[in-house]
Amino acid sequence: MAEQRIPPTPTNFAIWFQYYAGSHNDLRNAIDLLIDHNRPFDSRTNQDLFETYIAPQVSAVVVETSERLQALMGAAKEFLATAIADNHSQMQAINEVADQGKAGVDPKALVAQLMNELARAATRATRLEAGFEEKTRELDVIRDSLTKSEQRALTDTLTGLPNRRALDEFLRKAQTMADWGEPLSVLLLDIDHFKTFNDNFGHGVGDQVLRLMAKVLREKVRPQDLPARYGGEELIAVLPDADLAACTDIAERIRRAIGECTITRRSTGEVLPTITVSIGVAQYRPGEPTADLIERCDRALYLAKGGGRNRVVTENELDRAEAAG
Incomplete structure (x- = not known):
């Protein structure tokens, strides 16, 4: 942690304890990839690692929901009893x-008594039905709360895109389909000179830029694709049933659209410098770990950075460059 200049906070200790314990392969692969490419472990990256790999899945919402369900079940038992x-x-x-009818009691009195009992029974049934309807509504509220909680657990709070947990789940399903012969491609996007931009204009403006990039990415991919935040200023999109050429076309549309965006500083109305992105593209090879697929994207992305930025580089170009160099 000292070598990577990581603050000794409890959450960071939890991340690196799991890393060195070797009990979390996905976490180890993610950190190794960051180290291999000299990525800084800034506060945002550390938070992403913690939320994705370490944070317990049982949230305050789940605890509260459990308590409400217990109370609801107790009320239901009382109603049934x-x-x-x-x-x-x-x-x-x-x-x-x-029995009174058999004993020869006046039929008029028996009818009146029977009507009275039936009326009381109807009143009790009405009260019982109203109670169950109230608890049913309460159950609907709990169900909606759980649904929203699950959505929040799969969503990056800054960009509104799916987070790493959602990305991992989607990739696992897409990989299964791709192993049966369907193409699967991934593009990895990084904002050019983002650190300089943050230093010059502040993190608030940087966050505004990230949200804009996320909006463009969401709009330019297809409905069946998954755009997600990969970490820091990196965004990713998983494209099922898309080969390398199709994914490259979409990546180019994203790059051009971002380059055409006008970004205005909200506090002053100042028009900021044009933002550009570099994008790496790779296609899944049946049977390979998805980490290898993303790693090829990452290497292609860095080739784009090294080649002048504001460009899309595919794994084919990466192979040629590595063979030549």
Whole structure:
């Protein structure tokens, strides 16, 4: 941690303890990739690592929901117990009326008594039904809360894009389909000179830029694709049923669209310098770990950076460059 200049916070200790314990392969691969490419472990990257790989999945919402469900089940049991007891009382009262009928009691009195018991039973049933309807509404609220909680757990708070957890889940499913012969490609996008931009204009403006990049990415990929935040200023898109050429075309559309964006500083109205991005593109090779696919994207991305930025580089160009050099 000292070597990587990582602050000794509890969350950072948790990350690196798991890294050296070797019990979390995905975490180890992610950190190794960052180290191999000399990526800084800034506060945003550290937070992404913690939220993606370390943070417990049981949130405060889940705990609260569990408590509400316990209370709801307790109320339901009480309702059912009341219904059973009322049913027994009603049956007993009707049996008594029947016995009185056998004993020759005035039929008018028996009818009045029976009507009274039935009215009481109807009142109890109405109260019971109202109680169950109330608890059903409460159950709907709990279900909606769980759905929203799950959505938040899969969403990056800054950009609104799916996060690394959602990306990993989507990649696993896409890989399964690709192993049966469907093409699968990935593009990895990095904002050019983003650190300088942050230093000159501040992190608030940097966050505004990231949100804009996320919006463009979301708009330019297809409905079946998954755009996500990979970490820091890097965004990623997974494109099922897309070969390298199709993915490259989409990457070029994204690059051009971002270059055409006008970014205005909200506080002053100042028009900021044009933002450009470098993009690496690679296609899945059946049977390979998805980490290898993303690693090729990353290497292609860095070739784009080294070649002058504001360009798309595919794994084919990467292979030629590595063969030549």
